[in-house]
Amino acid sequence: MKIKVASVDSLIIYFADKIDKDIALKVKNAYNCLRNLNIEGIIEIVPSYTSIFVTYDIFKYDFEEISKVLASSIKQSSTLEDTSKLITIDVYYGVEVGLDLEDISKKTTLSIDEIIKLHSEKIYDVYAIGFLPGFAYLASVDEKIALPRLSSPRKQIPKGSVSIADTQTAVYPQASPGGWNIIGRTAFEFFDKSLESLSPICVADRVKFNPISKEEFLKQGGVL
Template identity: 65%
Template sequence: MNIEIASVDSVIIYFGDTITKENSLKVKAAYKILKELNNSALIEIVPSYVSVLLTYDTFKYNYKEIKELLEKELKDIKISSINEESKNIVTIDVYYDKEVGFDLEEVAKKSNLSVDEVIALHSSKLYDVYAIGFLPGFAYLASVDERLKTSRLETPRKKIPKGSVAIADTQTAVYPKDSPGGWNILGRTAFKLFDKSLETLSLITIDSKVKFNPITKEQFLSQGGEL
């Protein structure tokens, strides 16, 4: 673990320099420990792939004091204590079709698979949440089946529709709102990723696992999906 200054009122706690399952579990464990302190001086705690960004009240702590607190609380992180069989499984229904999955056929072609095989592989995994960012509710999920590993688009789209389910390299995600992006689109969901009424702003948190469930066009439209 390495603690570095990020700004006058924040630090970054690093648990490694590569994205691995072990480092991800350390991040999740540290995030849980810090949240459970219920310390009002810890203003914002933001987990990422291999680090946690912590913003703190400079009227309560200086850098030396916050560093000592973190070293004390996080010195004995036990990743085995993280429940890998998380009950917080979020199932997202997805309409997989070239009508909304703009890159579905191209991903199949590049992977030497049929479209049905791409859908089956993408929807068969139980994904871990590695980070949340870019947009509120945008969860970086990993890892997709190696056979689906696909590079980002050379030219990003100016507008990707809300609810688009996409992959890039070994990651997959859902766009919570219309936005630019360079990921490969496989389908679309009516699932509401961003909810400002929730404290976490989304049903998907760093402790979640995500499962994609293929549905028909009719089911997608009946759930409020838009083409």
């Protein structure tokens, strides 16, 4: 673990320089630790795949002091209770909303049912939140359906679109441009302005996708 200056009132805690499940677990534990301890003078804590960005009150700490506080606090992470949640998200995987399902089937020689099974049977870790408020980067998808981003991004991806890019999967929390492969759609709300974090899903949580019918999707408020 290395702590380096990011700006006059921020720093970055580095755990490694590569994306790895074991490294992500270390980031997750450290993030949970710092968040739960609620250290006075810490303004913001933003985790990513291999690091944690921290903004702090420069009138309370200088870089050396806050570095010692953070390093000491993170050592306690192994003794903290796991506060991560398992969140189940219902998904309609129909081809009318899964814009790239048929193309993925051709590229992988898997049937659409096999693609749905491979995507929905795994439990994914939330590695980071970014790009859009509530856009959660989840990993890792089965290597059989791990596909690169589209060569030409779409100008508009519908809200709730469930997608795959390389070994990651995610849901577009609102309509936006995007280049990920779209395989389904959910009525689950990833963006909530009433929450401090702006989303019910946080780094350290886990996500499980649950296939549902078109009728169930529409009953939940889903839009085709």
